[in-house]
Amino acid sequence: MVVRVYRYPEDVSFACALLIAAQVTQKPDSVLGLATGSSPIGTYQQLVKWHQEGKLDFSQAISFNLDEYAGLPESNPNSYHSFMREQLFQSINMKASYLPNGNAKDMAEEGKRYDAQIKEKGGIDLQLLGIGRNGHIGFNEPAEDFAYGTSLVDLTPSTIDANKRFFEKEEDVPRKAISMGIGTIMEAKKIVLIAMGQDKAEAVLGAVQGKVSPGMPASILQMHPNAVILCDEAAAGLL
Ligand code: GLP
Numbered sequence: 001m002v003v004r005v006y007r008y009p010e011d012v013s014f015a016c017a018l019l020i021a022a023q024v025t026q027k028p029d030s031v032l033g034l035a036t037g038s039s040p041i042g043t044y045q046q047l048v049k050w051h052q053e054g055k056l057d058f059s060q061a062i063s064f065n066l067d068e069y070a071g072l073p074e075s076n077p078n079s080y081h082s083f084m085r086e087q088l089f090q091s092i093n094m095k096a097s098y099l100p101n102g103n104a105k106d107m108a109e110e111g112k113r114y115d116a117q118i119k120e121k122g123g124i125d126l127q128l129l130g131i132g133r134n135g136h137i138g139f140n141e142p143a144e145d146f147a148y149g150t151s152l153v154d155l156t157p158s159t160i161d162a163n164k165r166f167f168e169k170e171e172d173v174p175r176k177a178i179s180m181g182i183g184t185i186m187e188a189k190k191i192v193l194i195a196m197g198q199d200k201a202e203a204v205l206g207a208v209q210g211k212v213s214p215g216m217p218a219s220i221l222q223m224h225p226n227a228v229i230l231c232d233e234a235a236a237g238l239l
Helices: 009-026 041-052 080-087 107-120 157-166 182-186 198-209 217-223
Strands: 002-006 031-034 062-065 067-069 096-098 126-129 151-154 176-179 190-195 227-232
Touching: 002 009, 009 031, 009 041, 009 126, 009 190, 009 227, 041 080, 062 107, 067 080, 107 151, 107 176, 182 217, 190 198, 190 217, 198 217, 198 227, 217 227
Parallel strands: 002 227, 031 062, 031 126, 062 096, 126 190, 190 227
Antiparallel strands: 067 176, 151 176
16 A cells, blocks of 8 residues: 655645546546545546546546445435536546446345446446545445445444535435445555545544554555555644
8 A cells, every 4th residue: 555645635636636647548448436525526626627628538438436325316416426427527528437326226236236337347447535534435334344345335423424514404314325345446456545634634544554444444455456545644644
């Protein structure tokens, strides 16, 4: 695992966008793994800018997102489908983009279908990750075991609390989500995790220097052969 520390959050976004741009430039038909949350917004803005300037073409690339809330219509402004459309897909020319279906009747089947679809497209070349305050990646919350494949998960009170800022009322925050599993994430050829701000410092410490344990899901990245963590000084404050 490589850790790179940048002074400001904008530097993290820029460095992350550069890695994604390099990936797509070197392999135009890349399979990208994408993330939601506030952390990747600056990265997506930079990618959109380069695309609009004619410097970056996604026409052969495809993407798979990490997760989606369960039971929220795709048209809901807080769904990850809406987030990705607004932040990225409507402004670039990605060949195809996939998210798990949070409204599938059978979530176990949907998880299997999603993992099979990723494999069929050749696997993820570069997976972008944010990190939850409790060390979750995707929606893999701290647990007793690592979940292998994409599945339905219960969100923890800490995640519901962190995500309520996007919803009108706390009761509106979905309690469940469908998320790529740790196994799905670890199969990506390259992983880039970004973390900004002091409230991520403990999670970054656990991810980088903690014991590898399902209680700190991001710690599994220590076992990945090609993982890089980009963080600002605030998020790296406890390292
Ligand atoms: C959600 C997402 C994660 C994301 C996390 C952190 O829980 N499912 O993929 O990493 O939020 O979000 P933020 O970047 O807003 O702190």
